[in-house]
Amino acid sequence: MAQVVLWEEVDSRHSRPVRTAILTVEGSSFTVYRERNRHSLQLWASLTAAFLPEGYPDSVTSDYLGFQLWDTLQGLSTYIRSMLSTNALLSGIGVGQTTATVIGATFQWFLRDFTGMLGGVIFTIFQGSNLDSKAKQWRLAADFMNDIGMLMDLISPLFPRLFIFILCLGSLARSVTGVASGATRAALTQHFALQENAADISAKEGSQETAATLSGMLLGMLLAKLTSGNTVAIWLCFLALTGFHMFANYKAVRCLRLTSLNKDRVKIILKTYLQNGKVLSPADVSTQEIVLPRFSTKFTGYESLLHKEVTLGAKISTVNVPGGWKNFPEMMKRSATDNYIITHQHREVLVVLHRNSKREDYLKSYVHSLVLISLLESLNPEEAEENSFVWMEKKYSIFMSELGAVGWNVNRIHIVPDKWRAEWHVSAIKDLKVE
Structure with missing residues (x-):
């Protein structure tokens, strides 16, 4: 046979x-x-x-296609609107007017760019370290600021006396967009790459953006010609496209199932874990995670872990040691095996980080803080603190193993502490004798 x-x-x-x-x-x-x-x-x-990246769909995460489709649509609406706002901006500068001078237009354009570049540097100083940890929120914030910038360009000709001021406001808004969008895009590219193909994904992102740009330019020129001289039609088109732009951005961000660990995700995961011992997957957490930029923790879905503030990287001089500073050596001795010291006072949990602490220590100390806060709801401070150390000793390693088992990348930690550090020597602490 x-x-x-x-x-x-x-x-x-x-x-x-x-x-x-x-x-x-x-x-x-x-x-x-x-x-x-x-x-x-x-x-x-x-x-x-x-x-599409080489090896698609196996070379990228499952949320790649959904995000890119919505992201391309929002980019298309942006390029269409840019034709309307640019047309208004050039009109305000004086293009087509016999009284306009080249030096005047050049100066206004220079001032606009200078303001934008200065704003980008200032924004990076204050928020650069938070862009990885809150990639979803800043992604939405960046596009919202881009909408503000376009709106400023569109209304600038309506206020000739305030033209330069409005022009600079629009440039400042777009400077935030440039920094935040570029940084969050880099973070998302790392998330999508499953086969160390971040460069390929970035290149294909460029091709997608180019296609959207060309389509948007053609449609934008057609729309600008159809609405030329009709103020009502221009504003209706602009507002409709802006509404779609924000909707598409929201849908794109909602598609993301990030596997990195930041403060918000750790809170959601730990709340469920302390209640029933179940570790939520990235897909489960993505449905509960707040993606809109917010200034309050109200209505977040995990309020029970937020009624106390956690200061990660606190000054050691702000620590109010229970029983006085004579008990401080005992507190340090208890934390001798860790790169942090944890305590609580009033409605705040303070974490003093060692100068040699790393991202793994940030995560461990933050989990410890949330466990302590949870225990304080039912126990007195002394019992809660004692039980929190017991929980960390017995369950933390199990918790971390289960995180990895359901798909979390425990090596990608985006928890940003405050800048303060302290130094103590473990060998000396182990031999301390409290008098």
Whole structure:
């Protein structure tokens, strides 16, 4: 009886079979019984090679396509609106007016760019370290600020005396957009990359953006021509496109299932874990996570872990040691195996970090703080503190193992503490004798 082998040719870029055949071993022959249409295959391969990462869908996370579709749509609406706002901006500068001078227009454009660049530097100083930890929120905030910038450009000709001031406000708004959008995009690219292919994903993102830009420019020029001279039509189109832009951004961010650990995600995970011992997956947490930028913790869905404030990286001089400073050596001795010291006072939990502490210590101390806060709801301060150390000793390593098991990347920690650190020597603490 002849031996046969099922044989396939596969397109390695997309893991798709091109030809399937039966190979007869004894006769050294094969018969093709299925072959994909070469023309449609080549067309599809060309499109995917230009716009999708190599090896898609196996080379990226499952939330990649949904995010990119909505992100492309919001980008398209942005480029269409930019034609309307740019038209108004050029009119305000004086393009087409016989009284306008080249030096005047140049000065206004220079002042606009200078303000934007200065604003970007200032924004980076104050918020640069938070862009990784709150990538979703800043992604939305960046696009909202872009909408503000376009709105400033559109209304600037209406107020000739305030034209330069409004122009600079718009440039400041867009400077936040540039910094926040670029930084969060880098964080999301790292999230999408499953095969160390961040550069490929970034390149395909550029191709997608170019396609959206070209389409947006063509549609924008058509819309600008149709609405030329009709103020009502211009504003209606602008507001409608802005509303769609924010909706598409919200949907794009909602598609994300980030696996990194930040403060908000740790709070959501730990709340459920302390209640029933279950560790939520990234998909479960993404449905509960607040993605809108907020200035309050009200109505977040995990209020029970937020009634006390956690100061991570507190000054050691702000610590009010229970029983006085004579008990401070005992407190340090209890934390001798950790790179942090934890205590509570009034409605605040203070964490003093060692100068050699790392991201793993930030996560551990933050989990410890939330466990202590949870215990303080039912126990007195002394019992709560004692039980929190017991919980960390017995359950923290199990908790971390279960996090990794359900898909969390425990090596990607985006918890940003305050800047203060302290130094103490573990060997000296172990030998302390409290008098």
